[in-house]
Amino acid sequence: xxxxxxLGRVRGLGSARSGARHWWLxxxxxxxxxxxxxxxxxxxxxxxxxxxxxxxxxxxxxxAAVPMLLLIVSTFxxxxxxxxxxxxxxxxxxxxxxxxxLLLNFLxxxxxxxxxxxxxxxxFGGDAPNA
Amino acid sequence: MHRNPSRPLSxxxxxxxxxxxxxxxxxxxxTGTGLATLGAAAFVWWLVAAATSAEAYADFLDxxxxxxxxxxxxxxxxxxxxxSLSGIxxxxxxxxxxxxxxxxxxxxxxxxxxxxxxxxxLWFLIVGGN
Numbered sequence: 001x002x003x004x005x006x007l008g009r010v011r012g013l014g015s016a017r018s019g020a021r022h023w024w025l026x027x028x029x030x031x032x033x034x035x036x037x038x039x040x041x042x043x044x045x046x047x048x049x050x051x052x053x054x055x056x057x058x059x060x061x062x063x064a065a066v067p068m069l070l071l072i073v074s075t076f077x078x079x080x081x082x083x084x085x086x087x088x089x090x091x092x093x094x095x096x097x098x099x100x101x102l103l104l105n106f107l108x109x110x111x112x113x114x115x116x117x118x119x120x121x122x123x124f125g126g127d128a129p130n131a
Numbered sequence: 132m133h134r135n136p137s138r139p140l141s142x143x144x145x146x147x148x149x150x151x152x153x154x155x156x157x158x159x160x161x162t163g164t165g166l167a168t169l170g171a172a173a174f175v176w177w178l179v180a181a182a183t184s185a186e187a188y189a190d191f192l193d194x195x196x197x198x199x200x201x202x203x204x205x206x207x208x209x210x211x212x213x214x215s216l217s218g219i220x221x222x223x224x225x226x227x228x229x230x231x232x233x234x235x236x237x238x239x240x241x242x243x244x245x246x247x248x249x250x251x252x253l254w255f256l257i258v259g260g261n
Binding site: 027030034037041045050051052053055056059075076079082083086111114115117118119121122125 | 160163164166167168171172174175178179181182185188189192211215218222225253256257
């Protein structure tokens with residue numbers, strides 16, 4: 001007879017060792033990403049053009065730069081959670097799965113950091129466009 | 132995975148009669164994966180180009196204004212609308228509503244109709260703005 005509760009036997013044996021929090025954060029970030037992208041699309045459509053000067057001038061405004069930073073965090077978080085589920089569903093070999101999830105985390109953080117830094121550089125870059 | 136290959140798998144995609152809910156479910160994952168890879172890459176490129184120099188930004192615009200750039204842009208915007216609408220549908224399903232056959236089919240089809248309509252509307256606004 002195993003002196004172990006059913007919960008103790010299954011704990012840590014899920015496909016990714018966690019589940020409910022992942023599910024909830026995916027929903028949470030989906031709402032924030034959708035709202036921020038609606039703001040993003042409306043903002044771009046209201047700009048007189050999408051040339052370099054117009055876009056960088058727009059991104060220098062705090063009311064554009066801050067929502068953009070939030071959009072980057074929200075979007076990259078959501079896409080990381082989503083792609084991780086896809087990997088866990090289709091990559092069955094434990095080693096490849098671990099490697100794929102590791103790579104996904106690195107690429108997501110790298111992409112988000114690049115986008116984040118780009119916004120900060122434009123926002124803090126001063127008035128003269130760095131042409 | 133410790134799966135014994137001699138044991139049968141439960142019947143999956145092959146035995147069901149196709150319905151719009153199956154297409155929408157698959158499209159949710161396909162569009163999500165497309166947005167998360169191609170969409171994210173294009174978005175980062177756009178921002179990094181804008182932060183780098185006017186030349187780098189012009190280089191991005193050269194590609195975006197090209198025929199393949201427009202094809203990718205239309206594709207990504209449709210993927211965004213399809214993923215958003217079926218994501219909203221999933222919120223309703225998560226609450227345990229909308230599983231009646233007729234209702235489920237109706238809203239599945241509506242995500243497809245809605246995403247095409249919104250994509251057309253967006254590009255009408257983009258082209259009209261030029």
